[in-house]
Structures are given as C-alpha cells and as structure tokens.
Amino acid sequence: GGGATGPAPRVSAALAPAAAARAAAVAVLAFALLCGGGGLAAAADTGPHPSLIYAAPCGSSTWVQSVTWRLMDAHGRTPGWVDFEAFNPWKNKWVQAEVAKGRPMDEAFPAGMARMLDEETAAGRWVVTKLETWGWETCKKCGSNLDLMGDLVRRGAKVVNVYSSNVLDHKACMLRDCFIKYPASLVWKDNGTDATSSVCGKASNWALRSYSSDGVSRPTFADKRRARRELTKVGFNPADIVQVLEQGLVRDSRRPLKLQRWGFTGFETIPVEDLAAFEHSRDQLERSVDAWTRLLKSLGVEAINTTAVRKDLMEHGWGERPLAPHANTLHNYEQVAAAIRASPNARIRSFLREG
Structure with missing residues (x-):
C-alpha cells in the first residue's frame, strides 16, 4: 500500500545498442549452460x-x-x-x-x-x-x-x-536547515539580529507562513529551506570554527x-x-x-x-548554479575567514571560498 514516489520509467535511445548486446550475451550464456559448458564465469551484474x-x-x-x-x-x-x-x-x-x-x-x-x-x-x-x-x-x-x-x-x-x-559548506547547511542550532546561528539579512528561534522549530510555521507552496497550508520543509536561504545568513563562532x-x-x-x-x-x-x-x-x-x-x-x-x-x-543544470563566495552567506564572514586563514592545515584553509 501507499503512493509510489519513484521515477517514471524511461528508455534511452543511446543505450539501445548496448541493451541489444546485453540480451545477446545473456542468450549465449543460457545456451552454453544448457549444453553443459563449464568454465563460464558468472556475469558480474546478474x-x-x-x-x-x-x-x-x-x-x-x-x-x-x-x-x-x-x-x-x-x-x-x-x-x-x-x-x-x-x-x-x-x-x-x-x-x-x-x-x-x-x-x-x-x-x-x-x-x-x-x-x-x-x-x-x-x-x-x-x-x-x-x-x-x-x-x-x-x-x-x-x-x-x-x-x-x-x-x-x-x-x-x-x-x-x-x-x-567541504566541511564549512556542510556545517553551514546543517545550521540553515536547523539540524543543529545555537543562538545567533542564523541571523536576519536585513538587520543582523538573531533569527534562529523564529525560523527553526514550531515558530517557523508562523514566521515563514508566506513561503507556503500553496499559500494556505503551513510551509513544508522545502518551503522553509528556501525561506531561510533568502532571509537569513549563517553565523559561526570564530573562536571554535577551526576545531x-x-x-x-x-x-x-x-x-x-x-x-x-x-x-x-x-x-x-x-x-x-x-x-x-x-x-x-x-x-x-x-x-x-x-x-x-x-x-x-x-x-x-x-x-x-x-x-x-x-x-x-x-540537459540538467549544466553551469546553472555557480557557487557563491562565503561572504554572501556568512553573517560574520570577516571574523570567521580570519580564523580559517590562520589555520596551519591547508585542507581547512581550502574550504573558504573568497571573492
């Protein structure tokens, strides 16, 4: 029971010759087995x-x-x-x-x-x-x-x-999606004040209601994700960001x-x-x-x-989603960037997208 959520089947014309070759190979293998031919390795993708x-x-x-x-x-x-x-x-x-x-x-x-x-x-x-x-x-x-x-x-x-x-991107996403949160982890873009309590948890159903997909129901997770990306920036603690x-x-x-x-x-x-x-x-x-x-x-x-x-x-998004520099997404970018630049670990420094 339950509604299907899988993709609609689609046949690729580009794969037609390969499909025919696979069918022929299966037929040869079946004939060999029927005739008792030994020594044939089992197909890797059976x-x-x-x-x-x-x-x-x-x-x-x-x-x-x-x-x-x-x-x-x-x-x-x-x-x-x-x-x-x-x-x-x-x-x-x-x-x-x-x-x-x-x-x-x-x-x-x-x-x-x-x-x-x-x-x-x-x-x-x-x-x-x-x-x-x-x-x-x-x-x-x-x-x-x-x-x-x-x-x-x-x-x-x-x-x-x-x-x-990119651990910096991953942590920022975890904060934006409210999987983890602490005070001032999200701030309003327009005034820099703490938005965390408003856009995470039950309060977000009211605060982000205008982003509801149908304009009637409470906003979905996807609606809230879109709203938080448009309305807020992520705030990190510069003192422990490297850790x-x-x-x-x-x-x-x-x-x-x-x-x-x-x-x-x-x-x-x-x-x-x-x-x-x-x-x-x-x-x-x-x-x-x-x-x-x-x-x-x-x-x-x-x-x-x-x-x-x-x-x-x-055919699906080629070159359509360039990555934004972290200055566009982090509220306290200069302090966080300074801490990351000071790390002796080159891998840590590579996470920062500047300019």
Whole structure:
C-alpha cells in the first residue's frame, strides 16, 4: 500500500545498442549452460540488487538519488517505486503496512524492508535509495542494525559513499536547515539580529507562513529551506570554527569504516562536489562525468555509457548554479575567514571560498 514516489520509467535511445548486446550475451550464456559448458564465469551484474547511496543530512543526497535514478534507468536498470528515504521506518510504505497489521516495530521494520526488497526485485526493479541511517538508528524498537545490513549484503547490495567534502559548506547547511542550532546561528539579512528561534522549530510555521507552496497550508520543509536561504545568513563562532572543521574531517574519514563494519566491500567514496561540479561551472563537466561513472560502477553497473551520462548532465543544470563566495552567506564572514586563514592545515584553509 501507499503512493509510489519513484521515477517514471524511461528508455534511452543511446543505450539501445548496448541493451541489444546485453540480451545477446545473456542468450549465449543460457545456451552454453544448457549444453553443459563449464568454465563460464558468472556475469558480474546478474540482475536487480539493492543499490544504496550512503549519505548524511545536508549531503545533497536527495539530488544525488534523483540523478542516480535517471542514470540507472538510462543503463537499463529500472529503479524501484520506493520512497526517497526508504530506510526511514515512518516513510517506508511496506513497513507502515506491517505496522497497520498490528505488528510491533521490531517485527514490522525488518519484515517491511524484506517485503520491499522481495517485491521490487521480483518485478525486475532495482531498489535505488538513500542509505540514510538516522531514521532507523533513532528508532529504538526497529531491531538490530547489523541484521538489516547483513540481509542487504546477502542480497548482493551495492553501495556508494557520498559525502560533502567541504566541511564549512556542510556545517553551514546543517545550521540553515536547523539540524543543529545555537543562538545567533542564523541571523536576519536585513538587520543582523538573531533569527534562529523564529525560523527553526514550531515558530517557523508562523514566521515563514508566506513561503507556503500553496499559500494556505503551513510551509513544508522545502518551503522553509528556501525561506531561510533568502532571509537569513549563517553565523559561526570564530573562536571554535577551526576545531569544528577539524572534527568534520575526522567524521568524514570514519564513514567508509562504518560501511566496512556492516559488511560492504569494493565501494567508492565520492565527494558530492565532484558530482555537482558540472552545475557550478561548464568547464567542470568532465570532472562530473568521471564522478558519476565511478558512482554507477560502485552500484554494480559494469558497462558505463559515458556519452549517455554526459548528455544527461548537459540537459540538467549544466553551469546553472555557480557557487557563491562565503561572504554572501556568512553573517560574520570577516571574523570567521580570519580564523580559517590562520589555520596551519591547508585542507581547512581550502574550504573558504573568497571573492
């Protein structure tokens, strides 16, 4: 039950020859097996398997998932009709269907996840979704995380680790989206006073009501995100900004280790800045083509049609979203910039976009 949120199937003409070649290869393999021919290696990409984008809040994960859906579809892998956050027990329609049967969450969550994977795989669709863990890690009654990860590994799941490598941008996003907050973390652009209590939490439903998409209902998360970007700037504490950035680097270095503990191997770690570079500058198209090629390979796509990848990127935002200097987005830019420039760590200094 529940409404479908997946992408509409789309066939890429550019991939037609490749699809025909795959079909011919499958026919040859089937004939060889029927005749008892030994020594044939199993195909590396044998059918639908979970394809997971390991991401964190403010890692552009929704955008990455949308583009991945398109590119997987263009390579003959129809994405499943699953939610953007299929690992969130409160958004997964299969899990909620089990809850509706009266099952406790520690039974409903693993049962619903298994049903999702079974049904979508049986229908010939790839479950392409974000492996965002906060939803079920904060669910105290959802059962063992290791059991769920073990089941995914047994099903042949492929994963890619995508993260925001510019820690300054990531922390600013976390503040703008109110995932973390402290006094004066957001200030009004027009007068420089504290806006945090107004634009975060329940008060934001009233303060940002004019940004409601339909003009009637209370503003959605996306409405509030747009409003906060238009109305506020981010404020950091210059005294500890370098320490905050250093902690972010440590956090990022631990992400692959977590995937390995869960049993995943052979995955790529890709900065979202590489994936999105084509949007920021037309000169960076090939950087993004290479990054998306690596992402698809990490998800188990063996034969990448880079022409199709390049065409898709050129048709979706190529050069349309240049990055703004931090002076445009940080309230106390001069103080924060001075602290970052004084860091002996070149990586920390590289986070700052000046001019």
